[in-house]
Amino acid sequence: MPDFALAHHMLRDLRSASLLIDPFADRLVFANPAAATLLGWPLEDLLQQRASRLWRHALGEMTVLSEEVLQRGRAWSDELGVSAAGGEVLALELAASRVEGDDGPLLGLLLHERRQLDGLRGLAEAQRYQRQGFVKWQGVERVFREIERENQLILGAAGEGIYGVNRDGVTTFVNPAAERLLGWQAEDLIGHKIHDLIHHHHADGSTYHGHNCPIYAAFRDGEVHQVDDEVFWCKDGGSIPVAYTSTPLRDNGELIGAVVVFRDISDRKEAELRLRQALAEVQELQQRLELENAYLQEEIRGEFAHHSLVGRSEAIQQIVRQIELVAPTSANVLITGESGTGKELIARAIHDSSARRQRPLIRVNCAAVPRELFESEFFGHAKGAFTGALTDRVGRFELADGGTLFLDEVAEIPLELQSKLLRVLQEQQFERVGENHTRQVSVRVIAATNRDLRQAVRDGSFREDLYFRLNVFPVESVPLRQRRDDVPLLAQHFIGRVCRKLNRPEPSLRLADIQRLQAYPWPGNIRELENMIERAVIISAGGRLRIDLPSTGAPTVTASSSEPLEEGGGIYTDNEQRQRERSNLLAALRACHGKVFGRDGAASLLGVKPTTLRSRLERFGIEPQAFRRARGTPRSAGP
Incomplete structure (x- = not known):
């Protein structure tokens, strides 16, 4: 019989499980009956299995061990289990050697079940004690049994999860509470590196490297490590939030491992979340109420704080009839007319006669809002949305929820924002700047302008679809x-x-x-x-x-004259009146050297708002800069 065949014959009768593997072809060349019995396969079926089938749970580690055998000639491992026929992973000690075959190198493996070896080692230890003296051996055994029994009672009664690891990070014991909390059985964890099983990722899914693990740090630096908010991963793939303490273990001053005590803090996390949500809602409500209060106080102090329309002319009676028609509806209203004709007063009358009168009428002067702040002013912003956004801010649409939003000088809204305004009017939904959360509102919009919006549509400075959306019910405020x-x-x-x-x-x-x-x-x-x-x-x-x-x-x-001065000029045509108004504007600009705003500006001199003066100057095509070259020597502003 050839030497190789003789070796096969000897291995077949060997009581230790033996395998011969071709690592390059991924096949089992030989398996003895002891291996078939250990792995739960009929011998013929076992030989049909691919070698990778037996180590499918740890292919990377098996590949490393195979390369070590091929390079160094031998290797040993007590961490590489093997998959049995039923899918169970058996804990084994594995001794591997390089065997030269006819077609290349092979791997010869001897497999020993770790439980059996532990029993044999315990038996050998017992025999040593027996040789030292039977009585002494019995006493030691009894002491250890008592200690183990007491430890098991303590660990079993603890309500918090407890497990131990050696200085290699391998689990040495697990109490029943840890099994219950994590879903792992003790045999799933003992003998395996605990970090790789329950602590491998952070809560956000990012990898948790072992060298950063506070549990491992305890048996490296000898310090107690307390962590208040991390996650442990359960057997079902989910995670639980935990707080834990990792305490180092010493033997004669030498660090030999650590014991970890942990608890599930899911209830605490849910309570904290509910508290934060409630606090955010309270803060948002407080901010909204403060804004509403400040706005209403401002309106009370405003020049149009009264809510009655004064007049008996046919023009004012026509406006009153229009208000009575449109107020009970939710239709958008567009009020047109010259500056100073009381467009806001009409808007207030509509609001006060509507079903929304219990909620505020919020006014936005579109001409006074800086271009870059329009979106934030209308829709609000989230904290950190842009430089200077230090807190969340409620926008005018949200502030007017349930009430009415009055857009004064609506023609001044930038073209790029008009599409977003149109969406809110159509869907009653918006997002704050810097926020993805869609908010639902119920807002009625009343717009006002002293410009011809139809001409603005023709000029391309105002969206036609937005014009039609606002102009559902037009009201003209006559001069x-x-x-x-x-x-x-x-x-x-x-x-x-x-x-x-x-x-x-x-x-x-x-x-x-x-x-x-x-x-x-x-x-x-x-x-x-x-x-x-x-x-x-x-x-x-x-x-x-x-x-x-x-x-x-x-x-x-004047308070000094007792008789009125003579009336002059007679009656003027509309064109003549426009020329008189233009001449008056030019005279004011010359007197103020082109300054529009401020106490010594043209707006103050004429007794009108700066925004109103700006609109009139634009209507006549007058540039204030023409009067700012030098005092008393303005450039020509046109005929």
């Missing part, structure tokens, strides 16, 4: 010169309001004053009338209101 019958009522209304504010008696309004007020064209409309009346009340004396309305410009008030 004061077209409702002269209302001038006496408005003047008396303003006199009463100013006197109540100043705590003064009301001066009388004479018929001659009324006639002059009605004859004046009021280029600044109701706002100009209100400002003029307030100035007149302030300087009035003797219970009489003396008003001068010169034909050359804005009205002036």
Whole structure:
């Protein structure tokens, strides 16, 4: 019989499990009956298996061991188990040697079940004790049994998970609470590196490297490591949040491992999450209420804090009828008209007559919002969305939820934002800047403008679809010169309001004053009338209101003249009136050297808002910069 065949014959009768593997062909060349019995396969079926089938759970480690055998001639491992026929991974000690075959090198493996070896070692240890003395051996055995029994009782009664690891990170014991919390059985963990099984990734899915593990650090630096918020991975692939303490173990001063005590903190995490959510909701509600309060206080102090429409002319009666028609609906309204005609007053009347009157009317002056802040002003922003966004901010749409949003000077909205505004009008949904969460609102929009939006659509500066969405119900706020019958009522209304504010008696309004007020064209409309009346009340004396309305410009008030000045100029056409208004604007700019804003600016001189003056200058094509080259020597601003 050849030597190789003899070796086969000897291995077949060997009581230790033996395998011969061709690592390059991934096949079993030989297996003895002991190996078949150990692995639970019939011998013929076992030889049909591919070698990788037996180590499918640890192919990488088996490949490393095979390369070591081929290079060094032998290798040993007590960590490489083998997959039995039923899928169970058997814990083995494996001795491997290089065997030269006819077609190349082979791997010869001797497999020993670790439980059997442990028993044999224990038996050998016992025999040594027996040789030292039977009585001594019995005493030692009894002591160890008692210690083990007490330890098992303590570990079993503990409600927190407990496991131990040696200095190689291999699990040495696991208590029942750890099995219950993690779903692993003790035999699944003991003998394996615990980090690779339950601590391999962070909660966000990123890899948790073993050299950063606080559990392992305990038996490296000898310090107790406490971690308050990490995750352990369960057998079913899920994870649980845990807090744990890793305490080093020493034997005669030498670090031999660590014991880990951990607990499931899922309930605590859920409570913290609910608390954070509740706190965020409270803070957001508080911010919203503070903004609403500040806004409403501002509106109360505003120049249009009263909610009544004053007048009896056919023009004002037509507006009242339109308000009565549209207020009960949810239709969007577009109010057009010159500056100072009371467009916001109409919007307030619509809101106050609607079902939304219990919620606020939020006003946005689109001409006063910087271009880069439009989106944040309308929709709000999340903390950190851009430089300077230090906290979350509620936008005007969210603030107006359930109420009405009044977009004053809507034609000033940048073209790039108009599409987003259109989406909110259509879907009642938006996202804050820097946030992916879609918010639902119920907002009615009332828009106002002193410009011709149809011309803006033709010019390409305003979206046609947005125009039609806003112009569901148009309302025209007519200028004061077209409702002269209302001038006496408005003047008396303003006199009463100013006197109540100043705590003064009301001066009388004479018929001659009324006639002059009605004859004046009021280029600044109701706002100009209100400002003029307030100035007149302030300087009035003797219970009489003396008003001068010169034909050359804005009205002036004097307390010294007892008789009115002569009315001049007669009646002007609309074109003549526009030329008079343009000349008045040019004169104001020359006097202020092109300055529009501020106490010494043209807006203050004319008694109008800076945004209103800017709109008028744009309408006439006047550039204030033309008057800023040098004091007293402006460039030409056109005919």
